[in-house]
Amino acid sequence: MKKIAVLTSGGDAPGMNAAIRAVVRKARFHDVEVVGVYHGFQGLYKGNYELLDIGSVGDIIQRGGTKLFSARFPEFKEEEYQLKAIERMKEAGIEGLVVIGGDGSYRGAMELTKKGFPCVGIPGTIDNDVPGTEYTIGFDTALNTVVESIDKIRDTATSHENTFVIEVMGRDAGDIALWAGLAAGAESILIPEEDFDLEAIITRLERGAARGKRHSIIIVAEGVMNGHKLAKQLEERTGVKIRTSVLGHIQRGGSPSARDRVIAGRLGARAVELLLENKGGRAVGVKSHNVVDYDLQQAFEQKHVADLSLYTLSKELSI
Numbered sequence: 001m002k003k004i005a006v007l008t009s010g011g012d013a014p015g016m017n018a019a020i021r022a023v024v025r026k027a028r029f030h031d032v033e034v035v036g037v038y039h040g041f042q043g044l045y046k047g048n049y050e051l052l053d054i055g056s057v058g059d060i061i062q063r064g065g066t067k068l069f070s071a072r073f074p075e076f077k078e079e080e081y082q083l084k085a086i087e088r089m090k091e092a093g094i095e096g097l098v099v100i101g102g103d104g105s106y107r108g109a110m111e112l113t114k115k116g117f118p119c120v121g122i123p124g125t126i127d128n129d130v131p132g133t134e135y136t137i138g139f140d141t142a143l144n145t146v147v148e149s150i151d152k153i154r155d156t157a158t159s160h161e162n163t164f165v166i167e168v169m170g171r172d173a174g175d176i177a178l179w180a181g182l183a184a185g186a187e188s189i190l191i192p193e194e195d196f197d198l199e200a201i202i203t204r205l206e207r208g209a210a211r212g213k214r215h216s217i218i219i220v221a222e223g224v225m226n227g228h229k230l231a232k233q234l235e236e237r238t239g240v241k242i243r244t245s246v247l248g249h250i251q252r253g254g255s256p257s258a259r260d261r262v263i264a265g266r267l268g269a270r271a272v273e274l275l276l277e278n279k280g281g282r283a284v285g286v287k288s289h290n291v292v293d294y295d296l297q298q299a300f301e302q303k304h305v306a307d308l309s310l311y312t313l314s315k316e317l318s319i
Contacts, residue, residue, distance in 0.1 A: 004023075005044075011070070012252055014126075014252070015137035017067050017256075019100050021061050022266075040068075040073060047092070049094075065253065082108075082112060085112070099121050120279075123285055158214070169252075170191070178311055187216040188200075190225065193305075193306045
């Protein structure tokens with residue numbers, strides 16, 4: 001291949017820029033041109049392209065968000081939009097595509113591959129919910145942002161002897177809540193992968209109060225329940241005022257951690273190698289600290305599984 005393209009799709013994640021940089025510079029190292037596609041699959045369909053060189057991706061490795069922007073484009077599920085996108089890429093001389101994103105992004109890449117246009121997926125989402133990889137780009141940064149926020153909220157909880165419910169992102173996956181809750185010493189963690197018992201949470205709060213504990217932190221993933229709703233239920237049962245903090249989109253932003261930058265660099269480089277080896281329809285990931293690649297179809301046939309040993313451990317440590 002002599003010219004490839006790269007785009008970011010879905011929710012932004014810290015480290016996407018580092019991945020873009022890796023794709024561009026690895027390709028240029030092999031004398032391959034790289035086209036940046038702006039606004040995800042929408043830009044792919046509309047032909048919103050720009051040729052990127054080494055300087056185009058300078059000074060972005062430390063920046064959060066995505067230089068190429070992102071946009072929701074549900075129309076891309078329809079074949080006519082996919083075929084038009086392929087037509088535009090071929091007109092521009094593009095021979096392969098790197099897609100950085102999550103599940104929806106991978107589905108778009110798979111459809112293009114099925115129609116004869118080679119694509120490689122790079123997992124970029126703070127939710128860490130892409131099957132086939134142990135870590136996604138952006139998860140580590142988001143995790144550290146959440147832990148830092150919990151630590152600061154705990155200072156207030158301690159000072160005023162309050163219980164706080166902290167709602168974090170995670171519609172279908174509880175990795176952010178699970179890892180952050182364990183790292184920050186939360187008394188209770190609620191994740192989509194496990195049914196929760198309100199009585200058990202109350203019992204844990206009462207047990208803590210009985211031994212003199214004056215504050216507690218409860219972490220809930222947004223996919224389980226609204227944080228304010230949970231706080232209200234606890235207040236009705238305990239008669240104690242419960243504070244609520246919803247962290248929201250602060251979890252997506254910020255300079256990527258060193259870990260996310262390294263993962264992004266390794267995965268971006270491997271994605272380019274796969275295209276140069278004429279291996280489309282693949283996804284890259286990390287397993288046991290090694291970079292791996294696998295069939296994109298596996299991302300849809302498999303299901304993300306949270307490490308429930310961490311969930312068990314969190315309950316054991318919050319006695």
